Amino acid sequence: MSLFDTASGDWPSSPAQHQIEILPDTEAGVIRTALTPTSWTLRGRRNRGFVLVSGEGQLDFESSELPFISPCAIWLPAGKTARLTLKSGSRGALVSVSELAFGRAVPAGLVGRQVKDALLHPLIGARLQKPQALELMSAIEAVERELRSELPGGQEAARHHLVLALMTLWRISSPQPQQVQAAPRTIVRNFLHLLELHLRDHWTIAAYAGVLKVSRARLTSAVKRITGRAPLELIHERLVIEAEALLAESNLQVAEIADALGFKDAGYFNRFYKRETGIPPGRTRKRGAERKKSFPGFHEWP
Known part of the structure; x- marks a missing residue:
């Protein structure tokens, strides 16, 4: 199942099984565009991570038009809105994580603090190796699968795969955006x-x-x-x-x-x-x- 409704370009309502205790307001899934370009408005209520394994697109973000080409990754922290457009035939996966779920997913300790600090900032179209992109997509698909599963331990398994996806995004993260008065x-x-x-x-x-x-x-x-x-x-x-x-x-x-x-x-x-x-x-x-x-x-x- 695709995470997005490519016919309308809207984010569909979450089924009940996505509203879980450990990762509230968290969704994940695959994106596949049809024969025409498709756009979505990403509002800033949640953190969003996206990996593109084939195709290309553009992110309209903070008055800039930022093109990207596969394989690549995008991360938009909560509070950041953007317009995502994918050309026809593109394929990828996206995960949407609330601030509460993000805080619960990232482990405590030094590495956890580094992940949280890095992902406070946008990551726009960071280039990946194809195996790396497929690995990130697999982790996101596993989050979706476990969120929908009624098997015992599904919530913990979803959190495990979400941590792997977040760690990958952290490892490839771009420099933190600088203030105007940066040296x-x-x-x-x-x-x-x-x-x-x-x-x-x-x-x-x-x-x-x-x-x-x-x-x-x-x-x-x-x-x-x-x-x-x-x-x-x-x-x-x-x-x-x-x-x-x-x-x-x-x-x-x-x-x-x-x-x-x-x-x-x-x-x-x-x-x-x-x-x-x-x-x-x-x-x-x-x-x-x-x-x-x-x-x-x-x-x-x-």
Whole structure:
């Protein structure tokens, strides 16, 4: 059963068996979109965790439009509202947890405090490895299964699987959003961390600034002050580094490399690469092949 009503885009009423003592107001389930994009309004009454294993979408959050592509994860703490849109054919899972259930699920101790502190902040489209995404989806599906089960110990089992899902979200969590007056070096450090997570998503500078809770001008100023370069320059440099590595070391076609780096059009990738490096991608590939001939691998040693 799907957690969402994809026909209306509404969150359905909870069946009675979802209202349990240990995890009150907690729901979990699978999301599958049909042949058209589907949107939902996520109101801030509960914490929500979402994993996308296939497809792509967009999160309208705090005046920013944040695209994401599978496999990835999203976490919105209670009090945060957003509009979630998934393109046709997307598949994932979502868990909705009340503050009371969240507090009961997370274990006591140092790690528990770290989980709670980290998940006070949004996690937007953090990239996952496919096995990691499937594991997170499996944990969420297990929460749903145990919540619906009438077997003995179902509530405790649901809490167990919920803890596993929350621990996974904590481990992949992005830096905590910064206040406007955060130190420039802190802003830059967190920007660079986000850049590694979302390089292939081609976020705008405004999107990075929105997640970091600073203005675009503040982010640009901080990055220039610490690195001497504009944020967009750093983004382009990282894309070029990734492109050069794939061109020189992989057997992927240029169009496949463009797709792997988030370029929807191979022609645009070619123009971008030549503009940034002064040479077309094909020439970099040729140089890489010549370099391999000049420096044989270990298996070719006498």
